[in-house]
Amino acid sequence: MWIEWTIATKFLHEGKVQSTLILVGIAVGVAVIVFLTALITGLQSNIINRTLGTQAHIKVQPTEERNRILPPATGIVQLVLEDKRAQRLRSINNWQQVRDVLDTLPRVTAVSPVISGPAFARRSEALQSVVLVGIDAPRYQRIIPIQNDIVAGVFRIGAGDAVIGKQLAADLGLRVGDKLRLDGGQQRESVVNVAGIFELGVRELDARYVYLEMKQAQSLLNLPGAATIIDVTVDDIFDAQAVAARITRLTGLKAESWMETNAQLMNALRSQSLSTQMISAFVALSVALGIASVLSVSVIQRTREIGILRAMGTTRQQMLRVFLIQGALFGLAGSLLGGLAGYGLVGAFNTFGPKLFYIPVNPWLLVAATGLAMVTGILSAAVPARRAASLDPVEAIRHV
Amino acid sequence: MSEHDASQEVMRLQGLRKSYNVGKPTEVEVLHGLDLRLQRRDFAALVGASGSGKSTLLNVIGLLDRPTAGELFLLAEPTQSMDDARRTELRGSAIGFVFQFHHLIQAFTTLENVLMPLMVATGKPTREQIDRARGLLAQVGLEGLEQRKPDQLSGGQQQRVAVARALVTHPALLLADEPTGNLDSKSATEVFQLFRNFNREFGCAVLLVTHDSRMSEQCDRTIMLVDGNIESDEALG
Ligand SMILES: Nc1ncnc2c1ncn2[C@@H]1O[C@H](COP(=O)(O)OP(=O)(O)OP(=O)(O)O)[C@@H](O)[C@H]1O
Ligand SMILES: [Mg+2]
Numbered sequence: 331m332w333i334e335w336t337i338a339t340k341f342l343h344e345g346k347v348q349s350t351l352i353l354v355g356i357a358v359g360v361a362v363i364v365f366l367t368a369l370i371t372g373l374q375s376n377i378i379n380r381t382l383g384t385q386a387h388i389k390v391q392p393t394e395e396r397n398r399i400l401p402p403a404t405g406i407v408q409l410v411l412e413d414k415r416a417q418r419l420r421s422i423n424n425w426q427q428v429r430d431v432l433d434t435l436p437r438v439t440a441v442s443p444v445i446s447g448p449a450f451a452r453r454s455e456a457l458q459s460v461v462l463v464g465i466d467a468p469r470y471q472r473i474i475p476i477q478n479d480i481v482a483g484v485f486r487i488g489a490g491d492a493v494i495g496k497q498l499a500a501d502l503g504l505r506v507g508d509k510l511r512l513d514g515g516q517q518r519e520s521v522v523n524v525a526g527i528f529e530l531g532v533r534e535l536d537a538r539y540v541y542l543e544m545k546q547a548q549s550l551l552n553l554p555g556a557a558t559i560i561d562v563t564v565d566d567i568f569d570a571q572a573v574a575a576r577i578t579r580l581t582g583l584k585a586e587s588w589m590e591t592n593a594q595l596m597n598a599l600r601s602q603s604l605s606t607q608m609i610s611a612f613v614a615l616s617v618a619l620g621i622a623s624v625l626s627v628s629v630i631q632r633t634r635e636i637g638i639l640r641a642m643g644t645t646r647q648q649m650l651r652v653f654l655i656q657g658a659l660f661g662l663a664g665s666l667l668g669g670l671a672g673y674g675l676v677g678a679f680n681t682f683g684p685k686l687f688y689i690p691v692n693p694w695l696l697v698a699a700t701g702l703a704m705v706t707g708i709l710s711a712a713v714p715a716r717r718a719a720s721l722d723p724v725e726a727i728r729h730v
Numbered sequence: 731m732s733e734h735d736a737s738q739e740v741m742r743l744q745g746l747r748k749s750y751n752v753g754k755p756t757e758v759e760v761l762h763g764l765d766l767r768l769q770r771r772d773f774a775a776l777v778g779a780s781g782s783g784k785s786t787l788l789n790v791i792g793l794l795d796r797p798t799a800g801e802l803f804l805l806a807e808p809t810q811s812m813d814d815a816r817r818t819e820l821r822g823s824a825i826g827f828v829f830q831f832h833h834l835i836q837a838f839t840t841l842e843n844v845l846m847p848l849m850v851a852t853g854k855p856t857r858e859q860i861d862r863a864r865g866l867l868a869q870v871g872l873e874g875l876e877q878r879k880p881d882q883l884s885g886g887q888q889q890r891v892a893v894a895r896a897l898v899t900h901p902a903l904l905l906a907d908e909p910t911g912n913l914d915s916k917s918a919t920e921v922f923q924l925f926r927n928f929n930r931e932f933g934c935a936v937l938l939v940t941h942d943s944r945m946s947e948q949c950d951r952t953i954m955l956v957d958g959n960i961e962s963d964e965a966l967g
Contacts, residue, residue, distance in 0.1 A: 340838060343837065634833070638834075639846070641827050642847040645819075646815075648850065727794070
């Protein structure tokens with residue numbers, strides 16, 4: 331391999347202008363791919379993080395209630411006009427047990443039972459419909475770190491304390507320490523003290539959520555001892571689907587991953603990834619064609635030298651490797667240059683860009699880009715290299 | 731000085747034929763059944779009119795081209811049945827080429843050009859190989875120019891580098907196609923003298939194509955090709 335390497339590098343060095351031009355070409359292509367990939371990855375993880383900042387990865391709920399229809403006796407055709415049943419608020423059976431089972435599942439990082447249901451919040455004449463969320467605070471905070479989003483007061487529930495959204499506070503003119511009357515229907519009312527006000531940045535939540543202790547919510551919703559939802563987070567968000575399926579299998583409950591809950595978002599992200607991949611693929615293709623054409627020209631230019639080398643006992647395989655090495659070197663050097671340029675662009679974007687989000691710098695992207703570019707270089711060199719190897723030495727020497 | 735038997739057969743042709751464009755309407759036979767034998771001691775000139783087939787014959791003997799019929803023995807081995815890899819190996823080890831145009835590789839220095847046949851065969855050159863190449867360069871009068879690139883040398887100097895390169899593997903047979911055709915008479919004489927010396931020193935058979943009668947007269951043997959046939963093969967002096 332030593333002599334092939336030596337000849338390849340000397341040839342590249344001799345054709346400095348050609349080598350430099352194609353290197354710049356490869357570098358630009360790789361920089362575009364690296365920057366685009368980093369940008370889209372950053373953008374998407376930002377969107378996902380924002381979405382999941384206020385959501386559990388998996389929501390476990392009771393299965394929907396269905397009408398039970400007796401199968402018709404044989405020989406009888408049964409025409410059924412079926413209305414779907416109204417889904418009343420129901421507890422998860424044995425939710426404490428389910429919670430303990432989920433706690434032991436691999437990949438699961440947090441489990442939080444929640445009782446949640448509709449109610450009215452009233453202050454003198456003003457009335458707002460709200461969602462009561464009864465939580466087990468330490469568990470819930472591991473799913474949604476709500477204590478970080480408190481804008482007034484403290485995050486404290488229980489003993490008649492509640493934490494409400496900023497929008498709701500504004501709608502009802504509430505401040506920390508004020509009293510709020512909650513009405514769960516059927517004369518179940520209680521008065522709570524506003525201990526804290528949060529702002530999650532999602533309007534729906536800021537206008538409707540009222541966090542209570544589980545017990546208080548249970549009594550307001552008339553579901554003593556109940557939990558209607560179990561929130562779950564997992565270590566890798568993209569495994570949520572699989573873990574959800576596993577939970578359904580284990581418990582028979584309905585488990586919905588964030589991907590299903592946000593199907594439309596996922597669809598958009600997937601389309602975005604697809605178009606990025608297409609752009610990358612076409613850039614990579616033109617880089618490959620660039621390498622192939624430069625090496626093809628080089629083989630023609632060096633026809634006579636190839637002939638001499640063959641006359642001196644250079645084998646076809648050696649000739650082949652000389653040009654494959656050149657392709658690999660183009661890929662390697664070009665992608666290193668391009669990778670650095672790409673990171674430069676990422677840095678510039680993070681420093682001088684619109685600062686809407688931060689693009690994380692992933693060193694593995696550079697490794698992957700370099701590896702891929704080397705493979706691309708070798709593949710694109712294959713055609714010219716085979717030409718070089720198959721040159722007839724007599725013809726090659728006669729070539730001028 | 732040679733460790734070889736001077737009468738050892740280096741090359742033998744048996745009814746060797748060569749056609750170009752085989753199977754096409756333009757098919758033409760250039761060599762019509764040649765028989766020829768070269769020994770280590772031979773220092774032979776190959777002469778003949780332009781188009782008589784001298785270069786064709788040299789390329790066939792040098793395993794650069796395949797004959798259409800007949801057999802070529804190199805170092806007593808029949809070569810017709812050899813595959814490409816074996817022919818390449820034999821070419822690298824047993825044969826040295828010098829062409830009319832010096833055919834050096836511009837990307838390498840003089841010394842590296844001389845070492846090339848060794849590096850191609852065995853990789854990174856050893857101390858001993860480098861010394862051998864330096865010695866050859868000194869013998870062809872290019873001491874001190876080892877690190878020059880070929881384009882920094884005169885035509886005569888380049889041709890002497892090519893001679894050193896052809897001899898670095900200590901080949902059994904040196905083939906030269908109009909090696910001095912491109913040189914002034916002084917350089918031509920120098921290069922010719924190099925061939926003579928190496929023929930004696932290394933016991934390396936030399937077959938050289940030339941149009942220059944003064945040169946062929948100084949060879950021990952003159953083989954004359956006329957229209958693809960050996961017209962005469964005479965030993966001189
Ligand atoms: N590749 C080829 N295809 C077809 N015919 C060829 C080819 N090479 C040589 N010939 C023909 O073969 C004959 C011998 O050519 P060759 O080059 O061997 O002659 P030569 O004796 O070396 O001539 P010169 O002294 O001019 O170099 C010529 O008639 C030439 O036209
Ligand atoms: Mg000729």
